[in-house]
Amino acid sequence: MSDKPRKFKGGVHPDDSKALSSHKAIQEAPLLDCYKVIMHQNIGAPPELVVKKGDVVKKGALLAKAGGFVSVPLHAPTSGTVKSIDKIPGPTGISVPCIEITADGEDEWASPFEPIADWKNAEPAVLKQRVWDAGIVGMGGAGFPAHVKLSPPEGKKIDTLILNGAECEPYLTADHRLMLEQAEEVVLGAAILARILGLKTAVIGVENNKPDAIEAMNKVAGKHNIQVQALPVNYPQGAEKQLIYAITGREVPVGKLPMDVGCVVQNVASAVAVVDAVVKGIPSIERVTTVTGKPLVNPGNWKFRIGTPISKALELAGGITEQPAKLLLGGPMMGIAQSSLNVTVMKNTSGILLISNDEVSQYTSEPCIRCGRCVDCCPMQILPATISQAVENKRFDWAEKLNVMACIECGSCSYSCPSHRPLNQQFKRAKVEIQAGLRKKG
Amino acid sequence: MLSEFLVITVGAILVNNFVLSKFLGICPFLGVSKKLDTALGMSGAVVFVMTLASLVSSLINTFLLVPMKLEFLQTLVFIVVIASLVQLVEIMLQKLSAKLYDSLGIFLPLITTNCAVLGCVVLNAKSAPESIQSTWYGATIYGFCSALGFALALILFSSLREKLDLADVPEAFEGTAISLVTAGILAMAFLGFSGLV
Amino acid sequence: MSIAVIAIIAVGILGALLGIIIGVVAKVFAVEIDERIERVGELLPGANCGGCGYAGCADFAKAVVSEAASPDQCPVCSKEDIVTIADYLGISAEEKEKRVALVRCSGDIPNTVRSLYNGVRDCRSAVLVAGGAKGCDYGCLGFGSCAEACPFGAIEMRKGLAVVHKDLCVGCENCVAACPKNLIIMVPEAATTHVYCNSPEKGAAKRAVCKTACIACRKCVKASGEEDHMLVDGFLIRTNYENPPGPELVEAAACPTTALRVDSAHSADAYQGASK
Numbered sequence: 001m002s003d004k005p006r007k008f009k010g011g012v013h014p015d016d017s018k019a020l021s022s023h024k025a026i027q028e029a030p031l032l033d034c035y036k037v038i039m040h041q042n043i044g045a046p047p048e049l050v051v052k053k054g055d056v057v058k059k060g061a062l063l064a065k066a067g068g069f070v071s072v073p074l075h076a077p078t079s080g081t082v083k084s085i086d087k088i089p090g091p092t093g094i095s096v097p098c099i100e101i102t103a104d105g106e107d108e109w110a111s112p113f114e115p116i117a118d119w120k121n122a123e124p125a126v127l128k129q130r131v132w133d134a135g136i137v138g139m140g141g142a143g144f145p146a147h148v149k150l151s152p153p154e155g156k157k158i159d160t161l162i163l164n165g166a167e168c169e170p171y172l173t174a175d176h177r178l179m180l181e182q183a184e185e186v187v188l189g190a191a192i193l194a195r196i197l198g199l200k201t202a203v204i205g206v207e208n209n210k211p212d213a214i215e216a217m218n219k220v221a222g223k224h225n226i227q228v229q230a231l232p233v234n235y236p237q238g239a240e241k242q243l244i245y246a247i248t249g250r251e252v253p254v255g256k257l258p259m260d261v262g263c264v265v266q267n268v269a270s271a272v273a274v275v276d277a278v279v280k281g282i283p284s285i286e287r288v289t290t291v292t293g294k295p296l297v298n299p300g301n302w303k304f305r306i307g308t309p310i311s312k313a314l315e316l317a318g319g320i321t322e323q324p325a326k327l328l329l330g331g332p333m334m335g336i337a338q339s340s341l342n343v344t345v346m347k348n349t350s351g352i353l354l355i356s357n358d359e360v361s362q363y364t365s366e367p368c369i370r371c372g373r374c375v376d377c378c379p380m381q382i383l384p385a386t387i388s389q390a391v392e393n394k395r396f397d398w399a400e401k402l403n404v405m406a407c408i409e410c411g412s413c414s415y416s417c418p419s420h421r422p423l424n425q426q427f428k429r430a431k432v433e434i435q436a437g438l439r440k441k442g
Numbered sequence: 443m444l445s446e447f448l449v450i451t452v453g454a455i456l457v458n459n460f461v462l463s464k465f466l467g468i469c470p471f472l473g474v475s476k477k478l479d480t481a482l483g484m485s486g487a488v489v490f491v492m493t494l495a496s497l498v499s500s501l502i503n504t505f506l507l508v509p510m511k512l513e514f515l516q517t518l519v520f521i522v523v524i525a526s527l528v529q530l531v532e533i534m535l536q537k538l539s540a541k542l543y544d545s546l547g548i549f550l551p552l553i554t555t556n557c558a559v560l561g562c563v564v565l566n567a568k569s570a571p572e573s574i575q576s577t578w579y580g581a582t583i584y585g586f587c588s589a590l591g592f593a594l595a596l597i598l599f600s601s602l603r604e605k606l607d608l609a610d611v612p613e614a615f616e617g618t619a620i621s622l623v624t625a626g627i628l629a630m631a632f633l634g635f636s637g638l639v
Numbered sequence: 640m641s642i643a644v645i646a647i648i649a650v651g652i653l654g655a656l657l658g659i660i661i662g663v664v665a666k667v668f669a670v671e672i673d674e675r676i677e678r679v680g681e682l683l684p685g686a687n688c689g690g691c692g693y694a695g696c697a698d699f700a701k702a703v704v705s706e707a708a709s710p711d712q713c714p715v716c717s718k719e720d721i722v723t724i725a726d727y728l729g730i731s732a733e734e735k736e737k738r739v740a741l742v743r744c745s746g747d748i749p750n751t752v753r754s755l756y757n758g759v760r761d762c763r764s765a766v767l768v769a770g771g772a773k774g775c776d777y778g779c780l781g782f783g784s785c786a787e788a789c790p791f792g793a794i795e796m797r798k799g800l801a802v803v804h805k806d807l808c809v810g811c812e813n814c815v816a817a818c819p820k821n822l823i824i825m826v827p828e829a830a831t832t833h834v835y836c837n838s839p840e841k842g843a844a845k846r847a848v849c850k851t852a853c854i855a856c857r858k859c860v861k862a863s864g865e866e867d868h869m870l871v872d873g874f875l876i877r878t879n880y881e882n883p884p885g886p887e888l889v890e891a892a893a894c895p896t897t898a899l900r901v902d903s904a905h906s907a908d909a910y911q912g913a914s915k
Contacts, residue, residue, distance in 0.1 A: 093769030339754040389608040422758045429764040526657040537668035
């Protein structure tokens with residue numbers, strides 16, 4: 001491990017606006033009357049429902065079991081009755097099935113798991129099974145089941161575990177506060193994850209714009225032989241491939257996974273969830289989410305149960321002072337714009353962000369002037385300008401040849417484009433078309 | 443001897459490029475340069491036919507027309523020879539290699555009317571008697587290299603045109619117009635090679 | 640002997656020699672080509688729309704001659720054309736009902752709730768952003784991916800709604816594949832009355848986002864009486880294309896949202912077709 005992290009090529013430096021909420025301690029959100037838990041919260045197969053309408057459930061009880069290996073179970077955020085199994089608008093705008101639970105106010109635990117206090121001597125397989133049973137997904141935003149990443153296939157040797165505390169998305173401070181306030185848990189989580197992978201150590205990568213978090217981590221890291229790596233501030237430093245490069249100097253080839261270069265990356269929030277699951281026996285039913293934005297009266301960080309409607313979250317933040325222009329789930333760079341306040345907090349909802357009218361650009365896109373800014377800032381070193389032209393002409397074969405599949409959809413190109421071209425959206429489109437084409441071919 | 447071959451090679455491919463400085467074979471140059479794949483097919487066919495035509499025509503010229511003092515029939519005889527050669531190749535290819543025929547087949551009849559082939563053969567026949575080009579092997583090499591020059595121009599141009607597909611071209615320039623402008627600029631670029639030999 | 644005679648003889652011999660060689664080679668290397676393929680290709684429309692499922696008209700001609708496909712698989716050919724091809728090949732042509740595209744949505748911009756969207760103006764791209772800007776998850780997005788896919792210019796974009804002009808539609812189904820919402824279906828040309836809605840949501844949810852959605856009030860079902868013209872599919876009424884209703888049903892049913900319409904009224908205006 002070098003002391004000086006490598007700087008990946010490209011990247012952008014948007015105004016991070018983290019000061020809005022970075023000094024606000026994490027608060028426990030009050031218990032609500034009703035939670036709407038979206039069924040499909042992970043990448044991969046949707047879970048299979050095990051409750052029905054009218055069932056009485058306790059907090060932490062199983063609502064749905066994993067629907068395959070790349071799938072995680074779902075647990076009740078509080079005790080109460082299953083009111084209905086209906087559809088609500090999902091974070092991608094399409095209606096998705098959800099389980100509505102009316103809280104009984106008791107918030108009584110079902111205690112589904114036995115805590116494993118002596119995790120240091122527990123079998124890695126047992127710990128991994130616990131991570132799966134607790135329904136832990138990548139809480140940075142992708143929602144990829146954590147246990148899958150911890151199960152390298154035969155023949156692939158993992159030598160580095162990286163905990164992602166970069167939190168490079170502007171505005172978001174949930175991971176920052178978590179590292180500050182629950183430093184011990186983060187480090188403990190890293191140690192448990194390292195044990196599952198058969199490693200002695202792990203690295204926690206934190207961007208330099210959080211010096212207090214780095215200090216807090218350094219104070220406790222020694223306890224479990226964990227290293228803390230300060231990283232240069234550069235969006236998207238927290239993207240998996242960029243993080244691996246910064247810390248180990250290894251490049252993940254196009255179409256390969258971090259496992260192929262011997263690395264596993266987990267989010268710091270996932271690490272805390274692992275501690276909850278293993279040491280306390282609590283499934284993944286809550287998460288720290290930043291509710292922020294200039295139009296909000298009182299931005300901050302809250303620990304929400306999954307299934308909390310966004311409208312309630314915004315109420316907690318004091319409501320709004322002006323009509324916002326956009327509501328995003330996630331950060332401003334990769335977050336998804338919402339058209340409904342009925343969307344609920346999911347396991348991967350890292351932020352709820354309101355954008356004011358003077359921050360948002362409502363320009364129409366203009367022709368490419370070939371300035372090359374997108375090429376300079378692309379962290380994957382592909383050619384956004386050329387690919388965009390190919391996509392505009394429906395030449396997806398060409399886009400594929402130009403490696404559009406390597407795009408991590410970080411949005412740096414769209415951010416830097418002086419012609420306001422919707423580059424990121426075009427690449428998403430191209431990726432969907434190419435994947436559909438591959439499926440057709442079989 | 444070797445230097446003479448070098449002069450022929452560099453001269454035919456770059457300096458006196460058939461398409462871009464002699465302006466021969468413009469119709470296939472514009473006609474089949476929309477896609478790189480077809481351009482490659484056409485290039486392959488031209489290299490094949492031009493080399494063969496150079497060899498056969500040179501033999502006919504040296505051993506038939508010159509001894510019988512029939513040089514004034516060169517153009518007529520060469521056209522007949524090229525046309526039948528192409529016909530022969532096409533028929534044989536269809537039978538022997540259906541795959542090659544499918545990729546080259548449609549271009550073969552086009553070559554009959556490709557003035558680059560006739561031009562190459564005539565240039566061989568008209569070359570100074572003491573030059574290496576007037577021998578049958580010299581002529582063959584010249585034909586082969588000229589064809590390579592043609593292929594180079596065609597492949598360059600088709601790659602450009604593929605990119606041009608994505609460009610925002612003013613409406614008045616769309617299609618052939620912008621292609622001709624591009625070809626002109628490419629020809630100007632090739633002027634840079636003049637004086638090399 | 641004058642040079643002219645030598646020239647004539649020399650060229651004559653050369654010509655004859657080459658002729659003989661070509662003749663011999665052509666015999667030796669003869670490959671049988673079915674000339675019927677070319678003829679059938681000429682009779683086909685040559686639009687290469689792919690509606691038959693083959694790579695183009697030439698490919699389809701090959702399949703028809705080898706009897707892997709029947710000429711009536713071409714959705715573009717008129718009945719007469721199909722009969723001509725069948726007669727030429729000496730096979731019998733089956734009578735086939737012509738089918739045309741139908742966009743099952745009537746939610747144009749004045750009648751629907753939409754959120755602000757300033758991304759790529761293309762349906763398939765818009766779907767990637769929050770499922771499109773329309774309040775209804777199932778309706779026409781209105782960026783005209785289907786109109787662009789139509790090689791015959793039969794789809795008009797009118798106030799953010801795709802409208803099929805069935806006199807121009809040949810039934811190639813290119814638009815069906817282009818629509819990310821799977822809104823477009825093929826219906827018999829003879830059917831005139833359709834439900835222009837495809838949302839399976841509850842009536843109230845639909846009304847909240849669209850004034851012209853089918854709210855499943857079943858007036859049309861009642862109006863069709865004993866006849867099985869309309870089918871109830873959850874919170875949506877669908878036209879039964881096995882037994883399609885006539886235009887009189889629209890008046891009899893008095894659809895409160897006008898989701899049930901006669902197609903000539905739905906697409907009525909002076910559209911001439913887009914040039915392609």
